[in-house]
Amino acid sequence: xxxxxxxxxxxxxxxxxxxxxxxxxxxxxxxxxxxxxxxxxxxxxxxxxxxxxxxxxxxxxxxxxxxxxxxxxxxxxxxxxxxxxxxxxxxxxxxxxxxxxxxxxxxxxxxxxx
Amino acid sequence: xxxxxxxxxxxxxxxxxxxxxxxxxxxxxxxxxxxxxxxxxxxxxxxxxxxxxxxxxxxxxxxxxxxxxxxxxxxxxxxxxxxxxxxxxxxxxxxxxxxxxxxxxxxxxx
Numbered sequence: 001x002x003x004x005x006x007x008x009x010x011x012x013x014x015x016x017x018x019x020x021x022x023x024x025x026x027x028x029x030x031x032x033x034x035x036x037x038x039x040x041x042x043x044x045x046x047x048x049x050x051x052x053x054x055x056x057x058x059x060x061x062x063x064x065x066x067x068x069x070x071x072x073x074x075x076x077x078x079x080x081x082x083x084x085x086x087x088x089x090x091x092x093x094x095x096x097x098x099x100x101x102x103x104x105x106x107x108x109x110x111x112x113x114x
Numbered sequence: 115x116x117x118x119x120x121x122x123x124x125x126x127x128x129x130x131x132x133x134x135x136x137x138x139x140x141x142x143x144x145x146x147x148x149x150x151x152x153x154x155x156x157x158x159x160x161x162x163x164x165x166x167x168x169x170x171x172x173x174x175x176x177x178x179x180x181x182x183x184x185x186x187x188x189x190x191x192x193x194x195x196x197x198x199x200x201x202x203x204x205x206x207x208x209x210x211x212x213x214x215x216x217x218x219x220x221x222x223x224x
Contacts, residue, residue, distance in 0.1 A: 004156075033211070042216035043157070043201065048209075058211065090156060101210050102147070105156035 003027070004093055004106035012112045019078040021109050023091030030096040032074035033103060034058075034066065036087040043090065049074055050096065081113045116140045118215035120202050125221045126192055134187045134200050134218045142207030148176050148187045149201040151217070157201055160187070189220075197222045 007022035023032065033048045035058075045058030047066040055066050063085060067075045074093075078085055088110050092103040117139040126132040138146070145164040149157035163169055163178035163185060175188040189196055199219050203212040 031210070040216065043203075043214040045211055045213070048211060056209070059213075101205075102159050102162065103212060104159070107156050 004091060004104055006089075006091055006106040006109050008109050009107060010110050010112075012114065013078075013081050014114055015082060017078075017081050017113075019081050019111065019113075021076040021078075021089055021091075021111070023074045023076070023093075023106055024072055025093040025104075025106075026072065027093065027095075027104075028071065029093035029104075030071070031094045031101065031103075032068065033092040033094075034064075034074065034076045035090045035092065036060070037090055037108075038087050046076065081111075083113050085111065086113045087111060116204050116206065116213035118202055118204055118213060120200075120215040120218045122216070123219045123221070125223065128192055128194060128222055128224050130192050131188065131190050132192060132220065134189075134202075134220065136185045136187070136202035136215060138183050138185070138202070138204050138215075140183070140204055140206075140213075143180060143183075143204060144207040144210065145205040146176075146178055146185050147203040147205065147212060148174075148185075149203065149214075151199045151201060153198075160200075192222050194222050194224070196220065 004025045034046045035043045049068045065077045091106040094101040094103045120136045148160040151157040161176040199217040202215040
């Protein structure tokens with residue numbers, strides 16, 4: 001069974017703080033993704049990575065950065081948190097390949113920025 | 115880019131059949147996924163279509179017409195636990211990333 005875990009289910013931070021969201025998968029997946037989910041807007045892709053030390057911008061990368069130092073771990077960084085980054089953050093992973101790249105999601109981190 | 119449309123909400127009765135539609139416009143189509151998401155939980159994979167036609171998996175089926183930019187998810191013998199949000203997602207040909215629709219909230223009543 002694919003297991004994607006995220007470091008926290010709930011997180012409360014203050015405006016201006018640096019925030020790290022961690023995601024770990026145990027299925028040796030090459031691809032990893034970070035999304036945010038907001039009511040009325042759906043899931044939106046922030047960043048993704050196809051390999052260690054590799055990253056690509058998604059649809060809404062502004063205000064975020066990522067790090068992938070090991071294959072199983074993909075971190076999302078909010079350099080200076082703002083209230084408009086209050087959201088549910090979801091990490092996903094998948095194998096590489098056109099018929100095998102179903103994305104599997106972690107449980108999500110609900111971040112509140114005060 | 116991708117543009118994906120699905121109804122915001124639907125209601126149905128336990129034991130009935132419901133069809134959730136999804137239309138898309140895309141610059142590079144490479145497959146369509148359906149996910150289920152219960153409130154407060156992560157999305158879970160339901161089905162995948164890349165060729166035209168119907169894919170059946172138990173009570174759930176998904177249909178794709180690439181020429182019409184159209185898919186539907188069919189849920190039979192509805193159960194209360196099927197109350198959830200259903201997300202349609204289109205895969206991009208170049209990067210294999212997914213673009214999600216805003217989701218359809220399905221409420222199943224007794």
